[in-house]
Amino acid sequence: MQLWSETLSNWLAGLGLPEPVALTVAYLVGALVLATFAPLLALILIWITRKVISRLQDRIGPNRVGKYGLLQTVADALKLLSKEDIRPANADPISYNLAPILSVFGVIMSLAVVAFAPGLIGADLNVGVLYLVALGSIGIMAALMAGWGSSNKYALLAGFRVVAQLLSYEIPMVLSMLAPVLLAGTMRLGGISEAQALRIFGFNIGLGWFVFIMPAAFLIFFISALAEGEQTPFDLLEAESELIAGFHIEYSGMKFAMFFLAQFLNSFFLGAIAVMLFLGGWQGPLVDQIPLLGLVYFLAKTFAVYVVVQWIKGTFPRVRIDQMMAFAWKVLVPQVLALILWQMLVMKLPAPTWVQYGLILVGNLAVIGVVVRILGRYFQQEQVRSKRAFEPRSLIGTMQPAPSSGD
């Protein structure tokens, strides 16, 4: 399998360019394509979000501009771009102006290692998984800079929340990403996608997805990714009732649009990571014969994950901040640690591979069972507590009965 950059640079070298120049040109073309792809992708993502959420709320959604309202986002983007650029008088110019750029930068950089199809990877880094995790920290920095730089109490509070939430959920997310890395034995995202092939009589049916072996790791990753992508039910950073809008209150026009873009792209990329690590990446039937089919599979899976995220957004209420932190530290982290430890032990067992896979699956199912039990008991207690609070009998001591008119 040949990387796209090799193909392109070989072709350019064939035209008579010297080899290093050809490779540079090829990489520049790749960077340009990816950087153009990102904003266009965001237009589609915003349209999907609006359509899915309006369907859930029994509305039609945008349907005036263009066919099915497809051009609505373009109109909105143009409106945003033409708005006045306001900077608060007390804002710190450096961090205020740098924050939106950094937040988009961090997200677009992660496009570079996304494995779209066999050979269609910007750069198949040896440390691909680690690279994605490292880029997430740039987003945290950007939110902090925006929160502090806009010189607004609410923005600052939201900035604090961003750090607390993203740092807490980074731990279960990174640890759950370790599970497929261990199984595939590589941190290259292309390599992990390749490892999820399933060969029957030498024919790749492309269904050896890791989610079938480790559903619990996938669930933990998905939940932490929801928190990392600042999606409902973990969108406390922009809890309007508490914080007005979040760390980007003071931003308008183009700069606000950049935060907006970064957030939509980020949730798409988290879906893409879930697809690459757990849902088989580009793998699917017949992908070895027709490599371009891999792109179709990859995009279809990623958009499916994205729609599920929007479905959750339209369905679930927001959690409280103490519930959110407790869930990360008391439920997700211990579970994922147990999961990784179990998997490492199993993989060192002198047993055939299918026995190891079976044992990993058993461990995952056990973890899911324990979590469901813990959460079930928690909700039972909550129910008892809220019942006690609202039961009429508990009010007898504190309230006078209404005087009845008859006596």
Place this chain on the structure above:
Amino acid sequence: MPAILDHLPTVQQVIFILIGLFTAVSALLVVVAPNLFHNALALVATFFGVTGLYVLLEAEFLAVSQVLIYVGAISTLITFAIMLTRGMMYGRTSPTNQQRLAAAIMAVLFFLVLAGLLVHVPWPVVGAELKAGEAIIADLGELFVTTYLIPFELMALLLLVALAGALMLARDR
């Protein structure tokens, strides 16, 4: 080929000089910028500069770990601490105090020690066969649990102690 071309720096050298300048300037800003939050931001920039140097040396794993640990964890915590310090966030804090003479002497002495080390220690340029790609990561992991097991475990213990200590300090009494 004319002789002057031999004295021109290569592309790699130009990139090295640019990254080095960026790192040095932002490291200087860490100590001289009047606003404490800007100091922290300059520190992040310095870490990124060092990351660039690692990438230039083709140490991808080290570069990514640098961003993950220094930018992601340490800088964020430093920034957090600064933001929670009363009176530090707004207004200018003076970067110097009465002890500037003693500090300058110490800094110069430390610089001399480092410079002496750089000049006198024979640095082995290539100690062993350099492996490409993932083999390095695998070797690193293996060394952690064989040759360097005790230092590795001691580091882990240190972090655990620090964690427990922080919990004890922050506990409600």
